[in-house]
Amino acid sequence: MTRKPVIEETALELFASEGFEGASLGRIADAVGIRKPSIYAHFRSKEDLFLSVLAGAMRRKKHSLSRYVLSRAEAPFDDTLLGLARRLMNDYEDDVETRFLLRMSYFPPSALHDEVMALVNPFLGQAERGLTKLLALPRNARRLHAEDAESAVLAYMTVLDGLLAEAIYGSRDKALRRLEAAWPVYRRGVLKNDGDANRE
Missing domain, CATH: 1.10.357.10 (Tetracycline Repressor, domain 2)
Structure with a gap:
């Protein structure tokens, strides 16, 4: 299973370049090399992922x-x-x-x-x-x-x-x-x- 920090690191790069609206969970999953549902093993939603990335x-x-x-x-x-x-x-x-x-x-x-x-x-x-x-x-x-x-x-x-x-x-x-x-x-x-x- 993909580790949570890998998802957060990839999401950070996409949020930084494309903003919250532009960085979809599907794009993040593709960049990590996983399927979108796999993100939900670590984060409840895109908002949850974003706030976790921001806090870190x-x-x-x-x-x-x-x-x-x-x-x-x-x-x-x-x-x-x-x-x-x-x-x-x-x-x-x-x-x-x-x-x-x-x-x-x-x-x-x-x-x-x-x-x-x-x-x-x-x-x-x-x-x-x-x-x-x-x-x-x-x-x-x-x-x-x-x-x-x-x-x-x-x-x-x-x-x-x-x-x-x-x-x-x-x-x-x-x-x-x-x-x-x-x-x-x-x-x-x-x-x-x-x-x-x-x-x-």
């Missing part, structure tokens, strides 16, 4: 992004945030799982809107809280203009949202050009100058 992709992306941030624990936080933005835009172009996650987050299937948002919103909330903790560390907080780290993170998430939308609607190159233009403005808005930070 989110778990893996959360782990990957957390590892990236932790690996840069000693780097200036603004460099880490810039690297994170670049990484997400590159991943959107090069990684089918990231492409799937972003497309489904921005354009969830209408029939599954509430279920998708019930997964996406906690994911984003956890990301905001994690970055806020990072910026609230004393070595980072003393560099901030903002009254608190939360303001700097909310501003970052707003910039990131616009950049990822550009990557989806336009291209990675256009999004990266916007990032290079916007990033110095963001830094000036949230960071004290070096002299001010060093005097504290």
Whole structure:
């Protein structure tokens, strides 16, 4: 019997390229090399398969992004945030799982809107809280203009949202050009100058 992960991996690729509506269970079964009824041994419906694929992709992306941030624990936080933005835009172009996650987050299937948002919103909330903790560390907080780290993170998430939308609607190159233009403005808005930070 075909293993569940093989079905999910194949479904992810088709959902990413053709959307929820375009990726029928018959197409998924054909791509796996099984008959359509075999899918029902693992999933109740196409909707069940889609939500399982989405939840798994989110778990893996959360782990990957957390590892990236932790690996840069000693780097200036603004460099880490810039690297994170670049990484997400590159991943959107090069990684089918990231492409799937972003497309489904921005354009969830209408029939599954509430279920998708019930997964996406906690994911984003956890990301905001994690970055806020990072910026609230004393070595980072003393560099901030903002009254608190939360303001700097909310501003970052707003910039990131616009950049990822550009990557989806336009291209990675256009999004990266916007990032290079916007990033110095963001830094000036949230960071004290070096002299001010060093005097504290």
